[in-house]
Amino acid sequence: MALLKAEGLGIQFGGLKAVDEFNFEIEKNQLYGLIGPNGAGKTTVFNLLTGVYKPTSGQITFDGKPIIKMKPNQITELGIARTFQNIRLFKNMSVIDNVKVGLHHSQNYSLLPAILNTPGYFQGEEAIEEKALSLLRVFDLEEFAYVKASNLPYGKQRKLEIARALATSPKLLLLDEPAAGMNPTETAELMETIKLVREKFSIAILLIEHDMKLVMGICEKIVVLNFGTTLAFGTPEEIRNNPEVVAAYLGNEE
């Protein structure tokens, strides 16, 4: 059974159909890419999948449960985490606190133990600290743990955002243009990180990316979106040779 299944998904802003009849399936532990020309509706799809936007039509099932009526935080708790196209860290918090926010649900001590400083509170906080540090270690951010997040260099902020998303222990990770604004070295490093994340955490990943080298290099299957509808779906090889996709990117010959 598919981990995530979107059927006939659509959203309309006034008269504009931003996404229309979007069908998509992703299995456990798969790495898929979502590509398309600018304004094709890729980020809108992410917003639909994470509950930021409510679809005007269609159905999304995640892990066998319909999720379109859920709030974004409930969907995250269920196992979909994401990053943003324009990095959205908690800028004035320390690096480790950013990850700790993601780990919010890993502990469930309530308010009173926190005020009374009960052993349960300390155990909870210690467990969170440990998990946060081990996550930072995966991304080589451990030495920056107590630095303000906004003081990190750009590439590391991207990594931190992925770490925060992973802290929510997702089953599906959505990466919105993770390589945007990176130089080729950083992109190569990022590719390694994504591969590592997938192996280490055994999760499914769906990524939006304009860097074709990255997409073609690591994705098992690619969805092409154009004008809010699915244009093509297949392996990188199939996509590369698909005349419709080429037309969407480069225009028709006539």
Place this chain on the structure above:
Amino acid sequence: MKKQQIKQFMISLIISLVIYGALMFSMNNGIISSYWSRIMITACINIVLATSLNLASGYLGQLTLGHAGFMSVGAYIAALASIHLQTPFIISLIIGAIVAAVIGLIIGMPTLRLKGDYLCIITLAFNEIIRVIMLNLKITNGARGLIGMPMSTDFTSAFISVVVTIYVIYCIVKSRHGRAIISIKEDETASELAGIPTFYYKIMAFVISAFFAGIAGGLYAHYNGILVPVSFDYNKSVEILVMVVLGGLGNLKGSVVAAIVMTFLPELLRSFSDYRMLLYAVVLIATMIIKEKNLMPHIKEKFSKKEVVEEVAE
């Protein structure tokens, strides 16, 4: 981490005991006159108000202008409990605070769905509504003022309230709940997508903030001996907000210092009392110019670079 926190706690406890002891000693020996010791109680009440508003405005990042409204609810309820039910002082305080928290919940449910300016206006309106209600109810004795409650607030009870308020808010902010609250200020969408039930935490911070405003109100009622609705008007809310902004949004120590300064400054400038609000404006504008963000971290920065980050993380 546990050891470190306990050590920190013990140090804070000892410091507060020393401060308390020194002040009590000076008061009993006439070093501090009874005039100034009464102002010190006002300062304590203002610290409770400023630190509690800091939770809602500083840490949560919701600009509210209704803090005096919650204070007045706490004040009137505590006073009425003392007068009609003859409850002991501490019970009156807690009853007042709980009612203020419940009102906070009722007000928060619809208004916290709003953001920025809208929330500001709604809470301001709520402040005025409460004031007008207090002005027109028979039981509150309207504009003539409510009298008859025992003058139970002394420096000890005010000081204990300050310590408890700061301690509780500090503990909340340090916990996973506090991180959730701060993350909402930083980026609400990102916070929600990191799994934080943002609406729940907004309500929670707002209600706790109202609870302590209620405590401050109860203290004020039993300190002043008379309650008139006009003392809980819009100006009072702004005054509290000024303390929070001056001390730094999301900075507890700053709130304490600012509350003390803003209590003593008008007293020192008694002869210009008509210009008090003008002075507030001048101080506020000056602060904004000196440092567009807040004063306290700026001063701190000079001493140590590292602490600034921790301060924000707090």
